[in-house]
Amino acid sequence: MSISKSNDFAAAGLRKGRSNQKLRTRRVLLETAAAMIAKGQRPTVTEVADAAEVSRRTAYRYFPTQVKLMTEASLEGLRPSMESALDAAPSGTTTGAIEARVDALVEQMQRLALANEPLLRTMIHETVLHSPSDTQPPRGTRRIEWIESAIGPLRARLGPAGYARLVSALALTTGIEALLVLRDIRGLSAAQAVQVSHWMARALLKQSLADRQAGQRRARQKRRDAEDS
Structure with missing residues (x-):
């Protein structure tokens, strides 16, 4: 080296x-x-x-x-219930098991977000008042940890780039930010907002797996073309 x-x-x-x-x-x-x-x-x-x-x-x-600290500390208390929900979801690396884990992730995360909406709105308010820094995380990592706990087995199947993209996309479909758009802008009820979050998460998971399969097919075709030339 x-x-x-x-x-x-x-x-x-x-x-x-x-x-x-x-x-x-x-x-x-x-x-x-x-x-x-x-x-x-x-x-x-x-x-x-x-x-x-x-x-x-x-x-x-x-x-x-102090408000930001108190809000974040209170929200940290959501961790056990979220982790319990993921622990109760099916384990394994099959597509079906991962789909079930994503469903459990979205259901519990959005229900917790609705139950703690005032706290989460306070957190949003406190966060946007301070510009993000390259050296300090402006927000916690709970959401990313929970998403990776749900789809971790896909890391090897999707590859680093595909896996990272799916984690980022799921982060947009869950949590208080998704609810702000679905409820404040779209005017959906709480139940409707949760249903749309489920639909988005499933669509993203399905597309990520389809993209990976298409990439593998292209790679195989490229190898065959090289062998025939």
């Missing part, structure tokens, strides 16, 4: 390590805040930082306001 490539791999590893550390720090702050809220407290960002043994400056980079 050339020195240049070795340096590229080292740099990529360093970036990933820093990203993971940021996520861990963010999680520690949220867990600490959630524990304090459970005790009946309404902690400030400074109080949470001190309790978590994280520098106050770092804590304010993640959570510029």
